[in-house]
Amino acid sequence: MYMKIICILLMLIIPLTGCTSKKYYSEAKQLVNDLNKESLLGQMLIIAVPSNKIDEKTINIIRKYKPGGVILFGYNLNEGSCKTLAHDLQNLAMEHIGIPLFISIDQEGGRVKRIQNDVTQFPGNFALGVVNDPSKTYTMARILGIQLRLSGININYAPVVDINNNPDNPVINIRSFGCDPALCGSLGQAYIKGLQKSKCIAVAKHFPGHGDTYQDSHYTLPVIYKSLPELEKVELVPFKKAINAGVECIMTAHIAFPQLGINTPATMSPFLLQDILRKSLNFEGLIITDDLEMKGISGIQSYGDAAVHSIKAGADILLISSYENHVQEIIDSLKNALDKQYISEELLKSKVAKILELKLRYHIMQLKKGKLTLTEYKLNSGDKQLLRKAEALNAELSRSSIVLYSNSNIIQDFVIDNLNTYGELISKNINLINIFKKENVIMSDTLLNENNNTILLIDTSSYTNSELRDMLHTMKNYSKILLLVTNNPYPYIKQFGNYPMLMSFSDTDESIRQLALCLKGAFEPKISHPCLTINTK
Numbered sequence: 001m002y003m004k005i006i007c008i009l010l011m012l013i014i015p016l017t018g019c020t021s022k023k024y025y026s027e028a029k030q031l032v033n034d035l036n037k038e039s040l041l042g043q044m045l046i047i048a049v050p051s052n053k054i055d056e057k058t059i060n061i062i063r064k065y066k067p068g069g070v071i072l073f074g075y076n077l078n079e080g081s082c083k084t085l086a087h088d089l090q091n092l093a094m095e096h097i098g099i100p101l102f103i104s105i106d107q108e109g110g111r112v113k114r115i116q117n118d119v120t121q122f123p124g125n126f127a128l129g130v131v132n133d134p135s136k137t138y139t140m141a142r143i144l145g146i147q148l149r150l151s152g153i154n155i156n157y158a159p160v161v162d163i164n165n166n167p168d169n170p171v172i173n174i175r176s177f178g179c180d181p182a183l184c185g186s187l188g189q190a191y192i193k194g195l196q197k198s199k200c201i202a203v204a205k206h207f208p209g210h211g212d213t214y215q216d217s218h219y220t221l222p223v224i225y226k227s228l229p230e231l232e233k234v235e236l237v238p239f240k241k242a243i244n245a246g247v248e249c250i251m252t253a254h255i256a257f258p259q260l261g262i263n264t265p266a267t268m269s270p271f272l273l274q275d276i277l278r279k280s281l282n283f284e285g286l287i288i289t290d291d292l293e294m295k296g297i298s299g300i301q302s303y304g305d306a307a308v309h310s311i312k313a314g315a316d317i318l319l320i321s322s323y324e325n326h327v328q329e330i331i332d333s334l335k336n337a338l339d340k341q342y343i344s345e346e347l348l349k350s351k352v353a354k355i356l357e358l359k360l361r362y363h364i365m366q367l368k369k370g371k372l373t374l375t376e377y378k379l380n381s382g383d384k385q386l387l388r389k390a391e392a393l394n395a396e397l398s399r400s401s402i403v404l405y406s407n408s409n410i411i412q413d414f415v416i417d418n419l420n421t422y423g424e425l426i427s428k429n430i431n432l433i434n435i436f437k438k439e440n441v442i443m444s445d446t447l448l449n450e451n452n453n454t455i456l457l458i459d460t461s462s463y464t465n466s467e468l469r470d471m472l473h474t475m476k477n478y479s480k481i482l483l484l485v486t487n488n489p490y491p492y493i494k495q496f497g498n499y500p501m502l503m504s505f506s507d508t509d510e511s512i513r514q515l516a517l518c519l520k521g522a523f524e525p526k527i528s529h530p531c532l533t534i535n536t537k
Contacts, residue, residue: 021357021361024357024360024361025353025357027356027357027360027367028353028354028355028356028357028360029353030367031099031356031367031372032349032352032353032356033349035352037335037338037345038066038331039066039097039099040345040348040349040352041331041334041335041348042065042066042067042068042097042331043066043067043068043099043352043355043356044068044311044316044317044318044334044348044351044352044355045065045067045068045069045317045318045320045327045330045331046067046068046069046070046071046102046104046288046317046318046319046320047061047065047067047069047070047071047320047322047323047327048070048071048072048073048076048320048321048322048323049061049062049070049072049076049089049323050323050324051076052075052076052077052078052079052080052085053080053085053088054085054088054089054092057323058089058092058323059092059096061323061324061327062089062092062093062096062097063096065327065328065331066096066097067097067101068099068101068102068317068352068355069101069102069103069104069155069317070089070101070102070103070104071104071105071106071319071321072085072086072103072104072105072114072153073114073321074114074116076114077114077115077116077117081117081118081151082115082117082118082151082152082153083118083150083151083152085152086103086151086152086153087152089101089103089152090103090152090374091374094373094374098372099356099359099365099372100359100364100365100372100374102154102155102201102355102359102364103152103153103154103155104153104154104155104156104157105148105153105155105156105157106156106157106158107119107144107148107153107156107157107158108124108125108157108158108159108160108175109121109122109123109124109125109127109128109144109158109506109508110122110123110124110125110126110127110174110175110505110506110507110508110511111124111174111175111487111506111507112124112175113508115148115151115153118147118150118151119144119147119148119151120143120144120147120390120391120394121394121508121509121510122140122144122393122394122397122398122508123394123397123398123401123504123505123506123508123510123511124174124175124505124506125159125160125174125175125176125177125187126164126173126174126175126176126177126178126401126505126506126531127174127397127398127401127504127505127506127511128140128177128187128191128397128401129176129177129178129183129184129187129531130178130400130401130403130505130526130529131397131400131401132183132187133400134186134187134189134190135190136393136396136397137187137190137191137194138190138191138193138194139194139386139389139393140191140194140393140394140397141159141190141191141192141193141194141195141198141202142194142195142197142198142386143194143198143386143387143389143390143393144156144194144195144198144200145194145195145196145197145198145199145200146198146200146379146383146386146387147387147390148198148200149198149199149200149377150377150379153200154199154200154201154362154364155200155201155203155249156195156200156201156202156203157203157205157251158191158195158202158203158205159177159187159188159191159192159195159202159204159205160172160175160176160177160205160206161176161177161184161185161188161204161205161238161239161241161242162175162176162184162205162206162209162210162211162235162238163176163178163179163180163181163184163209163211163212163234163235163237163238164176164177164178164179164211164531165179165211165212165234166211166212166213166214167490167493167494168214168490169210169211169212169213169214170214170215170216171210171216171217171218172210172211173488173490174487174488174489174505174506176211178530178531179530179531180530180531181233181234181235181237181238182237184237184238185237185238185240185241185242186241188204188238188241188242188245189241189242189244189245190245192204192242192245192246192247193245193246196246196247196248198383199362199363199377200362201248201249201358201362202247202248202249203247203248203249203250203251203288204238204239204242204247204249204250204251205250205251205253205290206251206252206253206255206290207239207250207251207252207253207266207272207277207287208231208235208236208239208253208257208266208272208276208277209224209231209234209235209236209239209253209255210222210253210255211235212224212226212234212235213255217253217254217255217265217290217294217295217296217297218294218295218296219294219295219296220295220296220299221254221255221256221264221265221295221296221297221299221300222254222255222256222296223255223256223257223258224255224256224257225257225258225259226257226259227259227260228259228260228276231257236276236281239277239281240281243281243282243283247285248285248286248358248362249285249286249287249288249317250277250283250285250286250287250288251287251288251289251290251319252265252266252267252272252273252287252288252289252290252310252315253265253266253267253290254266254267254290254294254296254297255296257269257272260272264300264301264309265296265297265300265306267289267290267297267306267310267313267315268297268306268309268310268312268313269313270312270313270314272313273287273313273314273315274313274314277314278314285354285358286316286317286354286355286358287314287315287316287317288315288316288317288318288319289310289315289317289318289319290319291319291320291321292306292307292310292318292319292320292326292330293320293321293322293325293326294321302329302333303326303329303330303333304326304329304330304332304333304334304336305333307330307333307334308333308334308337308342308343311334311337311343311347311351312337312342312343316351316354316355317355318330363375363377394510395510395514398504398506398508398510398511398513398514399514399517399518399523400526401504401505401506401511401526402502402503402504402514402515402518402523402525402526403502403503403505403525403526403527403528403529403532404500404501404502404503404525404526404527404528405485405489405493405500405501405502405503405528405529405532406500406501406528407498407500409500411502411518411521411524411525412521413480413500414455414480414482414500414502414519415519415520415521416441416442416455416519416520417520417521418440418443420453421453421454421455422443422453422454422455423436423441423442423454423455423457423519424442424454424455424456424457425441425442425457425458425459426456426457426458426459426462426471427457427458427459427462427484428459428462428463429459429461429462431509431512432459432484432486432512435509435512435513435516436457436512436516438516439513439516439517439520440520441457441516441519441520442457454478454480455480455481455482456475456478456480456481456482457482457484457519458471458472458475458481458482458483458484459484459486460483460484460485460486460487460492460501461485461486461487461507465491465492465495468492468495468496469495469496472496472499481499481500482499482500482501482502483496483499483500483501483502484501484502484515485501485502485503485504485505486503486504486505486506486507486511486512486515487505487507489501489503489505489532493532502515502518502519502525
């Protein structure tokens with residue numbers, strides 16, 4: 001009897017969900033029909049804004065370009081409230097565009113964090129991969145999504161689902177969940193479900209994979225020499241999982257794949273975006289480009305041509321990290337492509353309808369009696385309960401991701417009690433120093449000495465590898481030296497692998513605090529990690 005009731009409820013709910021989605025799409029198509037060419041093109045752009053407040057320049061940018069969204073960076077949030085800025089931007093958009101904005105951000109966690117206030121600073125993906133608990137990743141993303149929506153953010157460019165399968169990768173490394181496709185897939189799936197449950201749109205990136213390269217697409221066009229079967233076995237696995245999880249957006253990579261006959265960025269490849277992502281992987285959501293001002297694409301052709309070819313290839317939204325430099329060139333090139341019928345107006349309308357449908361479905365806006373209005377984000381009792389768990393979860397994740405990398409040492413060799421053993425810290429990071437002092441790892445009045453009971457702690461992120469090499473040479477008389485690694489560990493493993501290292505894979509305050517507590521003997525770290533044994537290429 002119980003199962004019959006469940007089945008009946010499911011039969012009622014599933015059609016209702018489908019009807020709701022059709023309702024939003026019907027409303028979106030209605031809105032699209034009222035938009036002129038400039039407004040259609042604007043909805044396909046996400047651009048930056050110049051300030052942390054609404055000034056004359058920001059007003060002119062919104063009025064002139066009529067963008068569908070904005071991306072916020074650290075400089076937008078260095079003073080004042082993100083919530084206030086987002087609120088003011090939405091009001092500005094309603095005044096000059098009549099359609100609310102996607103307000104987007106890179107809040108990946110760990111080292112990639114734009115908002116410093118009002119959002120819990122969780123550790124990054126690699127740390128989550130060390131913990132490897134999908135349920136905790138889901139809860140973390142759920143909390144983050146609520147906090148972002150309360151701050152006015154409705155799109156987070158996360159998670160990175162690239163696989164960390166090249167230790168010489170300068171840009172992905174610890175932004176990835178790890179080196180195993182299945183792990184990246186399961187944690188990416190959990191992250192997406194949690195974030196989107198909070199009505200914050202997730203963006204899986206960077207399709208079809210940015211992990212196996214030693215170059216950074218911000219500065220050049222990386223090349224990955226893999227066949228399609230090879231990509232399907234590794235790089236595409238997390239994207240398949242992301243799509244199964246219902247991810248709303250996927251971001252493209254500015255990477256060439258010569259073995260697929262693709263010598264220009266994947267962002268401009270109809271084969272990858274339409275044949276593989278749309279048809280083979282059945283992705284129906286929005287395709288958004290990585291920043292068109294990155295040299296991986298802007299170094300290949302003009303900004304305008306890159307924009308046109310990206311749209312023609314299958315992209316729905318163009319991301320531009322500046323607020324004025326190349327936006328007009330991109331708009332002019334798209335208009336020219338429309339006039340010459342290289343891109344059809346029907347194609348644009350179909351893309352913009354999907355954009356507006358997503359804004360409606362995620363309650364960024366609503367259509368009532370033919371009038372489009374902003375929708376206020378509201379918490380329920382369950383949301384409030386989750387928010388109360390944020391700090392405890394952050395501490396748990398940060399603690400559970402600490403790893404001791406060593407050939408022979410155990411953590412007891414480095415426990416500091418300030419009675420029999422003392423800690424000396426070499427660092428330029430005032431924040432790290434203060435946290436270590438607060439947790440009584442180091443004492444304010446101690447001086448460097450080479451006694452056997454002194455443990456020398458070196459903060460690797462404060463120094464270049466050359467400086468570290470010289471420093472370690474001068475400190476060779478110390479019997480106990482421990483490197484503290486809060487950033488990408490691979491360069492240190494490659495050059496200083498004979499030294500023990502305590503790793504957090506994250507430079508948040510809580511990750512640093514857990515490093516300190518570990519050195520006080522509060523808990524034992526994990527011993528190494530499978531991804532840290534990869535041979536450099």
